[in-house]
Amino acid sequence: MLRLFRVFVPAGTLLLLLADTLLVTAAFVLATYFELTVDPTVFLLYDGGWEAIFFVLLCILLGMYFRNLYSQIRVKSRVVLLQQLCVVIGFAFLMEGLVGAFVPGLRVPLRVMLWGSAMALAALYLWRILFSALAPQMALRERLLLVGDLPPLKDVGAFIQAHPDAGLVLAGYVDDSTPRGAPLPGGKALGPLTSLREIVRATQPHRVVVGVSDRRNQALVNDLRQLRSEGRLIEEVAATYETVCGRVCLSEIRPSQLIYSGEFDPQPRTLFYQTVGNLLFAAVAVILSSPLLLLAALAVRLSSPGPVLLRQTRVGLDGVPFTLYRFRSLRSGPDGPEMTPAGRIIGRFGFDLLPQLFNVLKGEMSIAGPSPDRPEFAGALAVLIPYYQQRCCVRPGITGWAQIRPDQADAPEDVGATLECDLYYIKHMSLALDTFICFHTLKGILLSGGPQ
16 A cells, blocks of 8 residues: 555555556547647647646546545446446536636647547546456555454454455454454454464465564564564554554554654644645635525525524634534424424535634634534543543544545444544644545535535
């Protein structure tokens, strides 16, 4: 797995992205040479041809990202794949028409656009089918051997089993407490710790992941030292858990990481850049979305009696309470609160969160960050869950790492997993990660009609 935007990405996904870029570029360059009556070289080098083709390429790649064609790389249905690619090409045509009308330099000649799109569609379709068929035989999946008895090892195995497109596969488990051949999440037990070196030679894993409760096992330490000297990559389960699952392993955090290393303390320079970026983004977003804000406020006012805005107390930076704004989407009904017609619409597309842009302008929230908690919940959870207060070292966000994780979106009530996502965000906090979160949130809104 490789790291991009502070996020670990499977090598297969990056290979797909590179190949898609080359195929689409080649298709439009060939269309230029086939269809233009003037010298294609002049168009490409002197008339803005390369810039126009790059814009179309960017639209196609964004369309494929929004259609999940980089997170679901295995082709399950050729018909669905063709439909998705047609939607992507249609999106590129739409954006080319809209932007080309205002920026003539980015306009691709119509016949070049038609033939280039047709060739790109055919090339992408055939390449995806070929890659899906050959990917299991290609050396793109990293093989892990899990050694020890700590529960996070099984969490890693379960995650790999549930996400076959993650570019990982289990060689198996090495554990004294499980009989040889017994099934475990994502694999099976291969033998006891005393057989570790023989199992490594037999399975040839790319990485040996260690998580043992008895750290004084001298025989195991000697075996691991010998494997390391042979060039094997040895890694603690906490590091692998973080890389694979996208969360910090709460049970493996040591107090020294918070007290001495500052590993979970955001850097002042990062906070400064985030603050400036938040203010600029929120100001532009308020201006551009002002018609939506007015329409949403009018719809809430006309749909049911009551205030347009809800004002709720939440815990912010350093545990200081603040007032969070959002459009009201509920009304009192005979059986309790019920969704209003306007609330159903604005909630579906995330418009009820737009007033939180004013919280960002006031410096109380960020665009990306941990979700803001109620004071009564935050106080109770801080007592029950270790390190819960650490999430207050940054501003809460309108969206965040926990909200875009598909495994966490399916279980929002899992407070421990949410905290692990928040700590991952704090540890890797950067402009690049914030950008990734915002793009993924936008994709969730476009695909499902609501933020994920």
